[in-house]
Amino acid sequence: MGDLSEFPLKYKIFLRTYKWRRIDPVPWASVCKPLSESRLGLVSSAGFVLPGQEPFDEGYKGGDPSFRAIPSDSDPTSFVEHHKSDAFGHEGILNDPNLAFPLDRLHELAASGIIGSVASQHLSCMGSITAPSRLIKQTAPEAAEIFVRDQVDLALLVPV
16 A cells, blocks of 8 residues: 555645545445355456457546456456556556456465355456546446346455
8 A cells, every 4th residue: 555655746636635435324235155155256447458348448537437347267468458547557467467357366266165156257447537426326237237147246346
């Protein structure tokens, strides 16, 4: 986790003046079955797309609220990164996409019996969305429906 002092001046100003949203009450759902019986889906804000998928729109004011479905049998080394933020070093996730989209690790967890199974599709979205209303009202319900259809019990959220 970075310290505010590590950021360039433009990010310090942004972080100090941004109107952070407060969600009260915080939505919560209890886990209803053991991990070893649960189907797990992955949601990452790394901005990854597969070759041939439309890249995220870096010019979208407030941040592109869309997502890309990533099939479970995808090779993370084939991911193309389109994260718009320059507030972090991208080298790590470019060298090992599993840092931001741990698909290989999920398959390992399922193979070892720690989780019951891996969802057939996972979701990649853009991080650094400063205007999240469209994401909350339009994208999130559509994304949730994908997981409901796939009988996903738990989602692992990986913010980037």
